[in-house]
Amino acid sequence: MLIVSERHLRVVLDHYVVHYNQGRSHQGDGLNLRAPDDNHNVIVFPTQANRIRRRSVLGGLINEYQPAA
Numbered sequence: 001m002l003i004v005s006e007r008h009l010r011v012v013l014d015h016y017v018v019h020y021n022q023g024r025s026h027q028g029d030g031l032n033l034r035a036p037d038d039n040h041n042v043i044v045f046p047t048q049a050n051r052i053r054r055r056s057v058l059g060g061l062i063n064e065y066q067p068a069a
Helices: 006-023
Strands: 052-057 062-067
Touching: 006 062
Parallel strands: none
Antiparallel strands: 052 062
16 A cells, blocks of 8 residues: 555554554454454354455555455
8 A cells, every 4th residue: 555645644543543443353352353343242153264355444455344234
């Protein structure tokens, strides 16, 4: 990714910080692999590989994966 200005850098870093703090799974909670914004009242079951949806963040710099509905 080519950063073209200070404003662009701030936008990219803001997106990354949101992803880092909320969107990604964390292993520190007994290896539960839940993101902080996940519903803790839901029991997560393994999903088949063909039922996973990828969402590109920051132009493909980061990929987020979620079970398809």
